[in-house]
Amino acid sequence: MSNVDYGPLNVALRVHETELLDDNFYRQLLTVESIDQALKLLQGTPYGFIQDARNIDQELRDYVAQVFREAFEMAPDKTVIEFASLDYTYHNLKVLFKNYYSDRQLENLLLNVGRYSQEELNKAIRTGQSTELPEEYLYVIREVRDYFETYHNLNHLDVILDYYYLDHLYDLAKKIGHPLIVDMIQQYIDFNNMIIAIRLINLHKPVSSLAGMVPDLGRIPTEQYVKASKDGLTGLTNMLLTSPYQELIASVLDKENHVDPIQLEKVLDDHRMQKLKSAKFESFGPLPVIAYLYAKETEVKNLRLILSGLLNDLPKESIAAALRLNYR
Numbered sequence: 001m002s003n004v005d006y007g008p009l010n011v012a013l014r015v016h017e018t019e020l021l022d023d024n025f026y027r028q029l030l031t032v033e034s035i036d037q038a039l040k041l042l043q044g045t046p047y048g049f050i051q052d053a054r055n056i057d058q059e060l061r062d063y064v065a066q067v068f069r070e071a072f073e074m075a076p077d078k079t080v081i082e083f084a085s086l087d088y089t090y091h092n093l094k095v096l097f098k099n100y101y102s103d104r105q106l107e108n109l110l111l112n113v114g115r116y117s118q119e120e121l122n123k124a125i126r127t128g129q130s131t132e133l134p135e136e137y138l139y140v141i142r143e144v145r146d147y148f149e150t151y152h153n154l155n156h157l158d159v160i161l162d163y164y165y166l167d168h169l170y171d172l173a174k175k176i177g178h179p180l181i182v183d184m185i186q187q188y189i190d191f192n193n194m195i196i197a198i199r200l201i202n203l204h205k206p207v208s209s210l211a212g213m214v215p216d217l218g219r220i221p222t223e224q225y226v227k228a229s230k231d232g233l234t235g236l237t238n239m240l241l242t243s244p245y246q247e248l249i250a251s252v253l254d255k256e257n258h259v260d261p262i263q264l265e266k267v268l269d270d271h272r273m274q275k276l277k278s279a280k281f282e283s284f285g286p287l288p289v290i291a292y293l294y295a296k297e298t299e300v301k302n303l304r305l306i307l308s309g310l311l312n313d314l315p316k317e318s319i320a321a322a323l324r325l326n327y328r
Helices: 003-017 023-029 035-044 053-074 078-084 086-101 118-127 135-151 157-176 179-202 207-213 222-240 246-250 261-281 287-311 316-322
Strands: none
Touching: 003 287, 023 035, 023 287, 035 053, 035 287, 053 078, 053 287, 078 086, 078 157, 078 287, 086 118, 086 135, 086 157, 118 135, 135 157, 157 179, 157 207, 179 207, 179 222, 179 261, 179 287, 207 222, 222 246, 261 287, 287 316
């Protein structure tokens, strides 16, 4: 696929980017006194469809699904949108597996986003076969089926699928071939590993188990986490402060000079957005559409934070502190 083939799509995206919410609008939203005032303010934006405060989450989920459907229709290479939507596909795989192997009815948790339909994913989970799904998906599904049929245990399902998700995401990034996208995913894997290592230590569990939980695809080898964690959170923090991410890590230290995992997640989101802003200067290639989709997801995340905060009477300062960096 030639980068020039993305020209018409990227021109259309430039128009849609002007509709993205900016900091001034978020500040306005944070000054309103009620959810009704917030919904009224949204009438002049792409989110004017939100009418019922009790159904905000579902309406936003439907909106994101529509954005991705349009992207799949317009993109010259579906692999790029598949990459951007892969986390939704793996979320659906988790739900469908749990639905199939347990008595729980979890269909309401499914997200209508992804290159392949929920029906086809469900068929492959039940039979291990599919004429539509590529081998990468079938391999993962068969591995999970084999695991459950051997151990009859759903407790590790999320960990197994998270492992394959990161591996699959990295493979798609390499297939797309844009150096910034590959770099961004390696950083995402590194930050994911940091968060898991911190949580393992906080739960008094061995960090040696990290090697079986994540693919070793980041810049920091998993063995470094294991070695550093022998000195607990202090050892892990010291190792990270000498890593390629030392400046970012230094910005999320808590009062005990340990890494705050909640702040780390926010820093990761903001760091990724900052990198993707370079897409504004590219006229061709896949980066602008990936940046736009991430911008929309971030925008929806911020709106959900503000609107749910208003519904639950949360302090405005706490809501503002949790907002992610926006694209505009």
